[in-house]
Amino acid sequence: MSSCGNSARVTEARRVAIFGGTHGNEMSGVTLVNLWVKNAAEIQRKRVETKPFITNPKAVEKCSRYVDTDLNRAFTPENLSAPGGDDLPYEVQQAQEINRIFGPKGSPEAYDVVFDLHNTTSNMGCTLILESSKDHFNLQMMNYIKKAIAPASCLVLLNEHPLLKYSTSRSVAKHPVGLEVGPQPQGVLRSNIFEAMRVILKHALDFIELFNEGMEFPPCSVEVFRVLERIDYPRDANGNIIAMVHPNLQDCDWEPLNPGDPMFLTFDGKTIRYQGSGTVYPTFINEAAYYEKQQAFVTTRREALVASAIGKV
Numbered sequence: 001m002s003s004c005g006n007s008a009r010v011t012e013a014r015r016v017a018i019f020g021g022t023h024g025n026e027m028s029g030v031t032l033v034n035l036w037v038k039n040a041a042e043i044q045r046k047r048v049e050t051k052p053f054i055t056n057p058k059a060v061e062k063c064s065r066y067v068d069t070d071l072n073r074a075f076t077p078e079n080l081s082a083p084g085g086d087d088l089p090y091e092v093q094q095a096q097e098i099n100r101i102f103g104p105k106g107s108p109e110a111y112d113v114v115f116d117l118h119n120t121t122s123n124m125g126c127t128l129i130l131e132s133s134k135d136h137f138n139l140q141m142m143n144y145i146k147k148a149i150a151p152a153s154c155l156v157l158l159n160e161h162p163l164l165k166y167s168t169s170r171s172v173a174k175h176p177v178g179l180e181v182g183p184q185p186q187g188v189l190r191s192n193i194f195e196a197m198r199v200i201l202k203h204a205l206d207f208i209e210l211f212n213e214g215m216e217f218p219p220c221s222v223e224v225f226r227v228l229e230r231i232d233y234p235r236d237a238n239g240n241i242i243a244m245v246h247p248n249l250q251d252c253d254w255e256p257l258n259p260g261d262p263m264f265l266t267f268d269g270k271t272i273r274y275q276g277s278g279t280v281y282p283t284f285i286n287e288a289a290y291y292e293k294q295q296a297f298v299t300t301r302r303e304a305l306v307a308s309a310i311g312k313v
């Protein structure tokens with residue numbers, strides 16, 4: 001954001017990036033960003049410079065999530081300041097390069113907004129992922145997008161959990177926005193998912209253009225789903241998985257899960273039920289990439305956040 005003028009303060013989000021291929025096998029973002037690198041007409045807006053960027057080209061080449069380590073966990077202070085050059089894991093080198101171009105993370109020179117495009121194998125529909133409940137610019141953007149795409153829906157996942165939050169590629173920006181659309185298998189492009197992602201991006205960029213033109217956005221309330229807990233698959237003493245997501249829970253992302261509801265089905269046919277103390281809203285149910293992270297799904301709580309007014313004063 002920059003300020004100028006004397007009496008009237010005008011804020012702008014002038015530098016915007018769209019990341020694709022942070023995970024090389026999530027094809028909607030890879031395809032859209034490659035398209036926009038060739039022809040940026042669709043993502044151009046007045047008073048905004050929008051840079052489309054493939055963040056993990058080697059993983060895209062191999063059509064795998066990553067080469068050495070998950071890029072979307074790599075933007076830690078330690079990694080970003082690590083010496084070592086070519087000896088570092090590929091994704092740590094990429095993280096440093098991305099931080100040079102779009103950051104430095106946490107500095108006034110950082111890009112204003114980064115959209116990072118992801119796909120999930122879970123039945124999550126369109127999900128916007130935020131990292132802070134206090135980012136009023138992002139909350140206003142969420143409100144704008146939700147209204148613009150109605151009656152289609154788009155939910156907001158808030159990950160500011162002290163332990164479960166991770167160091168994402170988009171975190172180099174002042175306003176990081178994750179866009180997660182599913183279900184889409186890894187390495188596969190589905191037209192409905194591709195189009196849904198494209199439409200969200202269109203409205204997001206429209207919002208930034210309106211903001212830069214001086215539009216005022218009055219206070220509003222935004223429904224978000226706050227990350228609470230990671231739930232692992234049931235395992236035996238050797239750490240091997242012994243159950244699947246229960247058919248009653250499979251594909252039921254964002255639907256209430258109540259104490260006593262079926263959660264897993266063991267390979268020998270036993271139902272394992274949710275033992276929590278109240279209703280939660282599970283999401284990322286049976287995400288393929290999360291087997292290696294010991295996560296069958298994540299629970300969330302529904303909350304209404306208040307976004308302060310933003311725009312021309």
Ligand SMILES: CC(=O)N[C@@H](CC(=O)O)C(=O)O
Nearest residue numbers: 023072118119120129178289
């Ligand atoms: C399936 C997947 O890759 N999800 C993303 C979510 C995010 O961008 O926060 C990740 O784990 O990095």
Ligand SMILES: [Zn+2]
Nearest residue numbers: 023026118119
């Ligand atoms: Zn991803």
